[in-house]
Structure formats: C-alpha cells, structure tokens
Amino acid sequence: MTNEIRRAIVVVRGTYPGEYPGSSTELPIVWDQTGHHTNVTALTSHPNLQLPASSAIQLVCRLRAPLTVRGRLLQDGQQVSPEKYLATWRTAPRVCHSRVAEDLQIALSSVATFDLRVERCNKGGYLLEELGIVDIDSLVSQFPAVPVGQQWRIEFDLASPHAWRVFAQFAARSYYDPEVRAQPAQFHVQTRALAGTAPQPDLFGEELA
Amino acid sequence: MSYRIEYAHRTLRVDGSEFPDAKDRYIVLAEGGDSNCYGSDNRRSRSWGAIAIGRLEEVLEDGCQLAAACESEGLRLKGRALRPEAYLRLLREQMRKAQPTCSARYRLGLYCRTETDDETDMLLRALPGAARTIERDWNNKPVVVYRFAENGQLDFRLFFSVYPAIRCAKHAWHFVDSSNL
Numbered sequence: 001m002t003n004e005i006r007r008a009i010v011v012v013r014g015t016y017p018g019e020y021p022g023s024s025t026e027l028p029i030v031w032d033q034t035g036h037h038t039n040v041t042a043l044t045s046h047p048n049l050q051l052p053a054s055s056a057i058q059l060v061c062r063l064r065a066p067l068t069v070r071g072r073l074l075q076d077g078q079q080v081s082p083e084k085y086l087a088t089w090r091t092a093p094r095v096c097h098s099r100v101a102e103d104l105q106i107a108l109s110s111v112a113t114f115d116l117r118v119e120r121c122n123k124g125g126y127l128l129e130e131l132g133i134v135d136i137d138s139l140v141s142q143f144p145a146v147p148v149g150q151q152w153r154i155e156f157d158l159a160s161p162h163a164w165r166v167f168a169q170f171a172a173r174s175y176y177d178p179e180v181r182a183q184p185a186q187f188h189v190q191t192r193a194l195a196g197t198a199p200q201p202d203l204f205g206e207e208l209a
Numbered sequence: 210m211s212y213r214i215e216y217a218h219r220t221l222r223v224d225g226s227e228f229p230d231a232k233d234r235y236i237v238l239a240e241g242g243d244s245n246c247y248g249s250d251n252r253r254s255r256s257w258g259a260i261a262i263g264r265l266e267e268v269l270e271d272g273c274q275l276a277a278a279c280e281s282e283g284l285r286l287k288g289r290a291l292r293p294e295a296y297l298r299l300l301r302e303q304m305r306k307a308q309p310t311c312s313a314r315y316r317l318g319l320y321c322r323t324e325t326d327d328e329t330d331m332l333l334r335a336l337p338g339a340a341r342t343i344e345r346d347w348n349n350k351p352v353v354v355y356r357f358a359e360n361g362q363l364d365f366r367l368f369f370s371v372y373p374a375i376r377c378a379k380h381a382w383h384f385v386d387s388s389n390l
Contacts, residue, residue: 061277061293066270082273083294
C-alpha cells in the first residue's frame, strides 16, 4: 500500500520543436510514503519512452487513479475515490521547470541510453540546428555522453533551458525513426532530493507500474 | 483531430448469486463513434459496444483508463467535453441503475475473438466449457472465436470465471456482441 503525501505539476513551455505558441508539457511529481521511506517520482508517459505528457491530469488518471479504487493508493493517508483523487490533483501546485529546485527542493534529470546509427544522425536535419546541435559531435560537446557497450548514455539536466527539447527530440527520433534507431532506446526521468531534505533513493531505471 | 463521441449508455447487471463471491458483475455498453466518420445518411456513424466489464471495482479501474481521454477532449459525451471525474460519475450512475441481464439475455452475445495460438487462445483452450471455432475476419484471415453459451443461453458463470485472466490482454469490446440490442 502506498500513501501519496504530496503532489506537484512541473510545467515546461515549448518543449517540442514546432509546437504552437503557448503550448506546454506537464510532469506530475508525486511524493509516495511506503513505510518510513518517501520516494519522489516523476510520472511519465511510457515505461521506455518516458516523455512528459501534455496533461498531468490525463496521466494521473491513467496511471494512478485506478490504484485508488481498491485502496492500493491512499491520498494523504485516506482512501479516496478516483473522482476525489483527480479533484485533489486539480488544486496541486504548478511549478515552472526553472523553479523546481527552489520550490520543490528536488532536482530533475533524465538519463537516456540509446544506440543510434550515427551516420544517419550526422546527415543533418535530425538534430536541433537552432541550438547548435547539428551532429553527434556537437551533441556530445554540450551533453556529456558515456559509452556503455554498444550504446551511449547521456544525462540531461532538466533544469537547463534546452535540455527538455534535446531530450524530447532524441527520445522521439530514436524511438520512432527506424532510419536512425539501431536498438530500442531507454529514457528515464529521475528525481533527486536536494541537500537539507530527507535522503531519496536513486530512481534510475525504476519503471512505473 | 478527431475524437470519440459517446451518445448513450446502457448497463446490464449479472446477479451476484451466480458467482462464488456473490458480487454483481456489470457489462457497460456505449453507443459511440468517431467524430469524423459519417454514414451514407450524412449522419455520424455510431454503434453499440462494450466499454467495461466486471465487478464494480474493475469497471471503475477500466473507467479511469477511458476517462483519461476526456481530459484532452479525445472522448466527449454527446459531442460535449467533460472532465474525467464526470465520466467516472456517469459510470457509477450507470451501474447504480443497471438492468438485469434477463432483459437482454437472448439478444446479447458473449464471445472472445482472438488470434490462433496467441496468449488468450492458449489460456482459453486449456479451460473446459467455451466452444472454440475458427472463423474468417473481413480480410479472410482465420480468427479463433470462443462463445460462452449453453443450450442457447448465455453462460455468465463460465464467462466471468475466465474474464479476469483475459481482461488485461484485450479491451471490453472484444467480448460482447451487442449488435442485436
């Protein structure tokens, strides 16, 4: 049994290239108490392609509200109906992604492990030219990449202004584009408590139910 | 972007006395269709189909998955946007005033249509009772159909004995033929 004791929605504007002005993506953050431990988790849309969703309410409705029906998920120690659970989420604090550290005392980062056909990426048009990322070399110069076997592991600090776009671009490209993709990519958003708060477990690789 | 419109709902209740746990089962049906599909009469196409099946808790759990689409207006009620909470309340209301299955026992079909030798087929083949036949789909491809009926009457006890095991693999509309309702 899990007890959700706190919730917040991180709002990121203009994540995806070509979005219409004013659009945003949302990342619901939950503080779950299990026994004496509190886990902070960023809810994302797909176990392997953990991109932020366009609507936090839609995501919690799909992932978390069903757990309230039989009391597997409590909200502030109380068993609640899915309707009440969603109503509470509508009043959850909304935080701009640049203020996550100050307002929520957590750090958000994303670890991407992927295996791309580098020669296809380097043909251009696949990357973000307006951010100065025109090929794999320029990507690695901005975001340190660690080779892991045949794959690369890149850690994106999601507090940086361009990281969301780069993360989303690479996630989408390497997942949907068979020309570029060599192996299925793995993307994980991880949360880390900042100093002064209770220690948090490393959530890297932990998939959502 | 197109969206799904649900125009009407109807819910059938299978009395709990048919089951070991004595809990009622529900079959929630909806008349719905896509916003951008029109018939020859220039009216939006629509048809009846099951959207959720099972005990009250199972219907609400599946209902959360369906209701999520309301938030992005991918699912609307009679063309109007509604919140997921409102859609869940609609499902509760449907179950509260559900009709007994005797009103539809001869016009409803309970079946499971699946592919040969897939996970569902292997599971159902091992269970006695359901009649297994091979039919052809619209593309003349063979499909396996299990029918849950005995002496011409629907066998709810048999259907709901296997349904918990197969509900994760397929959506509710795979199991109910409501074309004669």
